[in-house]
Amino acid sequence: MILSRQLTLDLTTPPAHSRGDFLPAAANAAALSTLDQPQVWPSGRMLLIGPEGAGKTHLAAFWAAENGARRMSAASLRPDAADLLVAEGGALVIEDADHAGFAAGAEQALFHLWNLCGARDCLLLLTARTPPRDWGLVLPDLRSRMDAMPQVRLGPPDEGLLAAVLVKLFADRQISVPAGLIDWLVLHMDRDLGLARRLVAAMDRAAMADKSPITRRIAADLLDSLSESDA
Missing domain, CATH: 3.40.50.300 (P-loop containing nucleotide triphosphate hydrolases)
Structure with a gap:
């Protein structure tokens, strides 16, 4: 099929x-x-x-x-x-x-x-x-x-700035995310604002392609994939 x-x-x-x-x-x-x-x-x-x-x-x-x-x-x-x-x-x-x-x-x-x-x-x-x-x-x-x-x-972001940037990136794309996802991402991703931009864009594309809401599982899979490609 x-x-x-x-x-x-x-x-x-x-x-x-x-x-x-x-x-x-x-x-x-x-x-x-x-x-x-x-x-x-x-x-x-x-x-x-x-x-x-x-x-x-x-x-x-x-x-x-x-x-x-x-x-x-x-x-x-x-x-x-x-x-x-x-x-x-x-x-x-x-x-x-x-x-x-x-x-x-x-x-x-x-x-x-x-x-x-x-x-x-x-x-x-x-x-x-x-x-x-x-x-x-x-x-x-x-x-x-x-x-x-x-x-x-410009120095590396702290956790507060990374969280705020993620919120803004999702807002710029008019994306609603589940409660707790931002905090989870901040704890599990590198403090890299370039990675944050790529990750939000990838989550947006995945959600649109699958016609499904963004979930922590989607975020985790894409974060692993992007982290491996950056390595």
């Missing part, structure tokens, strides 16, 4: 990325405080470092909104378009800067942006998962500037 499964479509609403939706915690307190004081950034530049799912995109999104900044991914940068991104006295966010070393033209563009931001008194915020030494940069001048860039890091 061939068992058919429901075709699933991702109809979830986009994640809420306003300041009001951000979850302050000890893990992100230093980063939040630093981003709220761009006037004291050395030369108006800052590098925000944190692992997958730690909140870099959320922080960058509302920082950009509040400071009138443009947002671009490093991999999409092109040298001939860099001049258009930097406004006099403005602000610019480049996300996933750790991808610059693997995208054609991105290193040259980032180097050009660095110089333009200095000349035009434009704030520059970069986000990355790792420090510049791990980006695979080839241009020596860019590497030296990235190495010298002031940094602030």
Whole structure:
């Protein structure tokens, strides 16, 4: 017998990325405080470092909104378009800067942006998962500037933040979960916000495909599967 499964479509609403939706915690307190004081950034530049799912995109999104900044991914940068991104006295966010070393033209563009931001008194915020030494940069001048860039890091989440993030992830997808599931997940999963995002997405897909509510058994099976794939 061939068992058919429901075709699933991702109809979830986009994640809420306003300041009001951000979850302050000890893990992100230093980063939040630093981003709220761009006037004291050395030369108006800052590098925000944190692992997958730690909140870099959320922080960058509302920082950009509040400071009138443009947002671009490093991999999409092109040298001939860099001049258009930097406004006099403005602000610019480049996300996933750790991808610059693997995208054609991105290193040259980032180097050009660095110089333009200095000349035009434009704030520059970069986000990355790792420090510049791990980006695979080839241009020596860019590497030296990235190495010298002031940094602030997002720390690992505590149990309270992990629980709050799980609640938000389920809410963003409009998913109801059984009582006690959040507490059970916090006790049994690594304190990894990237894993939390993948797990909630996987549970949503499984529930939609099977036309069934989310259960602890589903959560446990998917958690084991994702943990094995990450190992």
